[in-house]
Amino acid sequence: MIAEAATYAKPGEGGAVDGAALPLVVEHVAKGYDFNGQVVPVIADLSLTLRKGEIVSIVGPSGCGKTTLLNTLCGLLAPDAGRIRWHGRQVVGQPQNVGYMLQKDLLFPWRTALANTMLGLEIRGVPAAEAEDRSRAMLDQLGLHGFADHYPATLSGGMRQRVALARTLVNDPDVLLLDEPFAALDFQTKLLIENDMVSLVRKGGRSMLLITHDIEEAVSIADRVIVLTRRPTAVKAAYEIELGSDRADVISLRENPDFSRYVRRIWANLDVAIQ
Amino acid sequence: MVDASKPAGCVPSPVARAKWTRLRFSIAVLATQVLVLAALLVMWERATPKGSPAAFMFGSPSAIAGFLVQMARDGSLWRDAGVTGMETLLGFFMGNLVGTLLGLSLWYSRFVSRVVQPFVIALGSIPIIALAPIVIIWFGTGLVSKVAMSTLSVVIVALVTSYKGAIGVDGDQINLMKTLGASKFQIFRKLVVPASLTDIFAGLKLTVGFALIGAIVGEFMSSSEGLGHAIFKAGSLYIIPKVFAALVVTIVLALVLTWIVGKIERLLIPWRRQA
Numbered sequence: 001m002i003a004e005a006a007t008y009a010k011p012g013e014g015g016a017v018d019g020a021a022l023p024l025v026v027e028h029v030a031k032g033y034d035f036n037g038q039v040v041p042v043i044a045d046l047s048l049t050l051r052k053g054e055i056v057s058i059v060g061p062s063g064c065g066k067t068t069l070l071n072t073l074c075g076l077l078a079p080d081a082g083r084i085r086w087h088g089r090q091v092v093g094q095p096q097n098v099g100y101m102l103q104k105d106l107l108f109p110w111r112t113a114l115a116n117t118m119l120g121l122e123i124r125g126v127p128a129a130e131a132e133d134r135s136r137a138m139l140d141q142l143g144l145h146g147f148a149d150h151y152p153a154t155l156s157g158g159m160r161q162r163v164a165l166a167r168t169l170v171n172d173p174d175v176l177l178l179d180e181p182f183a184a185l186d187f188q189t190k191l192l193i194e195n196d197m198v199s200l201v202r203k204g205g206r207s208m209l210l211i212t213h214d215i216e217e218a219v220s221i222a223d224r225v226i227v228l229t230r231r232p233t234a235v236k237a238a239y240e241i242e243l244g245s246d247r248a249d250v251i252s253l254r255e256n257p258d259f260s261r262y263v264r265r266i267w268a269n270l271d272v273a274i275q
Numbered sequence: 276m277v278d279a280s281k282p283a284g285c286v287p288s289p290v291a292r293a294k295w296t297r298l299r300f301s302i303a304v305l306a307t308q309v310l311v312l313a314a315l316l317v318m319w320e321r322a323t324p325k326g327s328p329a330a331f332m333f334g335s336p337s338a339i340a341g342f343l344v345q346m347a348r349d350g351s352l353w354r355d356a357g358v359t360g361m362e363t364l365l366g367f368f369m370g371n372l373v374g375t376l377l378g379l380s381l382w383y384s385r386f387v388s389r390v391v392q393p394f395v396i397a398l399g400s401i402p403i404i405a406l407a408p409i410v411i412i413w414f415g416t417g418l419v420s421k422v423a424m425s426t427l428s429v430v431i432v433a434l435v436t437s438y439k440g441a442i443g444v445d446g447d448q449i450n451l452m453k454t455l456g457a458s459k460f461q462i463f464r465k466l467v468v469p470a471s472l473t474d475i476f477a478g479l480k481l482t483v484g485f486a487l488i489g490a491i492v493g494e495f496m497s498s499s500e501g502l503g504h505a506i507f508k509a510g511s512l513y514i515i516p517k518v519f520a521a522l523v524v525t526i527v528l529a530l531v532l533t534w535i536v537g538k539i540e541r542l543l544i545p546w547r548r549q550a
């Protein structure tokens with residue numbers, strides 16, 4: 001059975017009491033860009049909720065405002081209207097315990113894999129020895145044992161993105177915000193790194209918001225897929241993905257017959273017609 | 276790959292072959308350069324027989340070589356090169372230190388950098404020689420005025436290149452630092468400064484020549500030693516081969532200083548060497 005449910009937050013829903021338990025609540029957020037003195041609306045009116053331990057994928061047509069949404073959520077852009085609450089509270093500036101990852105690995109070329117991984121801990125003033133131990137352990141968990149002292153220029157694209165993932169996860173974030181992090185990788189590399197990431201995220205009970213243009217990726221990873229409309233964007237539909245209880249193995253999950261059914265339904269609902 | 280069935284060393288490995296191809300290429304380049312130089316010198320020598328008016332006007336390679344030997348023997352070569360080298364190094368050091376510190380710190384405040392901009396452009400457009408009379412009045416005719424001239428010809432270039440490097444830092448990398456909770460100073464120290472190093476070093480190599488020009492212009496105006504002094508004196512006595520001899524020493528000095536900066540760059544930017 002495929003369940004289709006509107007689980008995005010309704011106005012007034014999730015007040016202070018139960019809202020505090022939710023890692024992220026977005027209510028009626030709007031955002032536009034100033035273009036030659038005119039405001040071009042990018043996000044029209046968008047509401048969504050992220051539950052603890054939940055993985056949500058966001059898909060939408062190219063240029064609809066997915067990156068703008070993510071940058072607004074993590075405080076890099078200010079919304080024009082609406083409310084964003086992290087763990088029940090509105091924050092000024094960057095929310096704490098939120099990891100952020102882009103398609104570009106953004107590794108610093110002057111730092112080794114280890115030193116890149118340590119960046120966040122260093123910024124928070126974690127003692128160097130502890131930061132190094134934790135970072136080495138995280139690199140090991142992501143299959144980068146023996147590459148800790150390599151500079152990014154000597155690593156492959158997949159390995160670099162693994163280091164970027166280690167740099168995100170080592171800070172022990174409650175929520176991960178990812179903007180098409182694996183879009184530049186080849187298919188096999190992408191599957192393997194996704195698999196490792198999802199099992200680490202699920203094991204740690206973290207929540208994750210994954211933006212992607214790859215519907216198969218969205219369905220295989222997420223508990224819920226949110227489809228956005230074209231710009232100015234809003235939530236068009238949401239799909240609860242029910243593919244059994246073991247969701248950590250995203251590779252064998254693709255053989256589930258329901259998997260392709262979800263993919264087809266979401267594909268049909270996406271505004272991809274040539275404009 | 277190591278192939279055990281073949282004796283090692285019989286067939287050159289692809290790596291060794293690529294290395295040999297590169298080596299052959301650079302040998303060919305060097306040989307051609309030497310040949311071109313030799314041909315030019317031979318033609319010059321033929322066109323300027325001893326005692327001819329041409330030899331008086333243009334000097335001749337053999338006469339220049341004679342002066343070089345004489346200057347080396349009587350010690351004036353080492354003394355003049357030493358004096359000019361010292362002035363250049365001090366001016367280079369001070370100009371780059373002050374310029375780079377100012378340029379990088381302008382990253383801190385968009386407001387201050389806007390305010391300062393026209394002044395920097397105005398100062399940068401002053402031909403350095405126009406400042407020489409004032410510098411000599413202020414700093415006397417000794418070493419200090421040459422160092423001041425050298426510093427002045429370096430400082431604006433260093434300021435502009437380091438500022439460009441600082442504001443050229445990838446906005447996504449800055450966003451990453453913000454999401455990791457970095458303060459403005461942490462962003463500056465851990466991202467902006469190292470990211471600007473490449474530009475700073477490009478500026479350093481450029482300013483070796485400027486520092487030398489500043490020192491020599493200072494010596495032209497008033498001095499009792501240094502390569503500028505030697506060139507000026509030989510010129511006013513119409514000893515043209517000696518002018519060329521001092522020029523040769525100046526060129527060698529510039530090459531040596533540039534080479535040293537390149538070595539330091541390799542030491543300080545190891546991530547590029549490994550790449």
Ligand SMILES: Nc1ncnc2c1ncn2[C@@H]1O[C@H](COP(=O)(O)OP(=O)(O)O)[C@@H](O)[C@H]1O
Binds near residue numbers: 035061066067069231
């Ligand atoms: N800084 C900006 N200034 C003006 N317009 C922008 C800016 N960033 C993005 N846009 C525009 O906003 C729209 C949404 O962009 P984006 O959020 O990057 O889309 P997506 O990530 O879904 O592809 C696009 O039409 C883009 O051109």
Ligand SMILES: [Mg+2]
Binds near residue numbers: 066
């Ligand atoms: Mg995008």
